[in-house]
């Protein structure tokens with residue numbers, strides 16, 4: 103296991119990459135034309151790596167700079183001996199794209215970009231340069247038909263998905279959310295690329311939602327933008343808007359993965375008693391398995407001591423291994439409060455196998471101590487059933503919901519994420535009334551404001567988790583193949599299983615209990631909530647990869663030593 107798989111890198115929104123490009127051009131690092139030439143060269147190079155013999159290419163160029171990249175690809179493939187057809191639009195492109203189009207026109211013609219021309223299916227490779235980061239509204243008319251045809255409206259998406267190369271992303275995909283612009287109906291005919299080549303950094307939309315599925319293999323090409331990244335800067339406070347000598351945008355760390363050199367040092371240092379003490383609350387008779395999985399994970403991640411705390415009458419069930427576990431009964435909220443008077447208990451996990459009623463009874467006493475703590479599973483359901491679900495939450499807390507639990511605690515945010523996306527037409531608005539209508543009108547206004555401010559137009563999982571964490575005042579880790587973690591200051595981190603080696607076998611019963619235990623163990627060891635959650639998600643996925651297919655949750659904690667060895671600890 104190479105430690106490179108743990109590298110952390112920034113992912114950017116469309117507005118951020120535009121700011122980076124503008125900064126690079128303004129500071130004389132490269133002109134727009136040079137950047138476009140490098141972008142096109144990177145795409146042509148990746149194509150030639152995969153199709154080493156000159157073949158037939160059909161390059162589809164849209165109205166903007168994404169189309170400009172396409173004209174460069176066409177010219178370079180032609181120079182390499184390929185037979186190239188170019189389909190394009192009858193518009194005045196932006197200046198750099200116009201130059202690239204003229205250069206192509208010295209070589210060959212531009213045919214009309216429409217479904218009819220595509221139906222002839224005369225190429226080995228199709229290059230989608232129709233839209234990239236500049237897509238701001240759903241495609242319409244001929245462009246929509248063309249993109250739908252690439253997505254299989256003619257009954258054969260399998261044909262295109264094997265030979266479609268997308269520049270920056272398949273067209274119609276919103277690179278800020280990973281969702282197709284234009285609502286769910288159009289996703290039926292969303293183009294799926296075999297290969298997507300993007301520039302400088304991944305975009306948010308490459309790793310969230312449908313992005314990974316629609317982009318296919320993702321290559322991030324360096325086009326020499328050379329901007330000062332967070333990693334190379336003096337320490338920044340997360341979420342801070344900074345104007346260092348680089349492009350100016352909110353330097354939120356939208357980064358992928360989590361293990362950094364300072365984590366490695368801290369994981370390997372120290373002495374048993376400096377490693378803290380995690381208390382894992384367990385449930386009544388017959389429910390103990392989940393909490394024991396969590397407790398085992400907390401031990402394996404290096405908590406010095408772990409105590410499992412079931413009710414008195416279930417204590418006997420927990421006489422099972424691991425023997426390193428301590429066992430103490432906790433029946434009532436008073437028992438828990440007394441137990442937590444011991445300041446040596448440095449983190450608490452409540453939820454796995456706990457039972458909703460028991461979690462509800464223990465929650466107030468736990469929250470009152472403001473002890474670092476993870477709330478998972480039944481504790482999340484218990485939260486959502488309180489009159490004021492978010493009351494008493496604080497910044498030393500990590501909530502680890504899956505989408506169902508998240509929706510019960512933040513129903514409005516989940517509805518906004520799952521529902522149709524703006525701009526809403528009269529027909530859509532005609533179908534709703536009351537609060538739903540008010541919510542959609544507000545969302546529509548937000549969409550227009552976002553466009554004006556050059557932010558991404560669609561509400562993404564990243565936005566949703568950030569909004570939820572701000573509202574709750576704690577860290578939230580929303581599970582899924584695209585796990586998103588946010589803190590109350592707006593710092594967001596994505597752990598995308600799709601980005602490196604996918605670990606689909608993580609989706610197995612009890613794997614969430616292990617994740618909660620890993621995070622609680624790290625918090626017991628002194629990691630702050632947000633770092634514990636991001637590092638925990640990375641270790642959890644690494645453990646799954648280390649075991650491989652056939653994994654059950656019980657195997658995960660015992661893979662952690664191999665993961666640590668792989669990290670050189």
Ligand SMILES: NC(=O)C1=CN([C@@H]2O[C@H](COP(=O)(O)OP(=O)(O)OC[C@H]3O[C@@H](n4cnc5c(N)ncnc54)[C@H](OP(=O)(O)O)[C@@H]3O)[C@@H](O)[C@H]2O)[C@@H](O)CC1
Pocket residue numbers: 120123134137138139141164165166167168169170171196232233234235236237238239240241242245269270301
């Ligand atoms: N900046 C740089 O230096 C570099 C940029 N690079 C490349 O530029 C790409 C970004 O280019 P971009 O901003 O020109 O927009 P792009 O993705 O081509 O597509 C949108 C175009 O379509 C239009 N449009 C929007 N919605 C529409 C709709 N529904 N139906 C119809 N039209 C619609 C919209 O214009 P509008 O009509 O909104 O004015 C715009 O013209 C980026 O992905 C990368 O590939 C690289 O070369 C590296 C250097």
Ligand SMILES: Nc1ncnc2c1ncn2[C@@H]1O[C@H](COP(=O)(O)OP(=O)(O)O)[C@@H](O)[C@H]1O
Pocket residue numbers: 504581582583585599605606607608609610611612613614615616617642
């Ligand atoms: N398709 C997937 N690929 C990779 N990881 C996934 C996928 N779906 C879910 N996961 C991960 O699997 C774990 C499942 O947790 P959870 O939903 O709580 O399950 P359980 O309740 O069975 O423990 C989470 O860490 C989640 O991020």
Ligand SMILES: [K+]
Pocket residue numbers: 168230231232233234268269270271272273
């Ligand atoms: K594209």
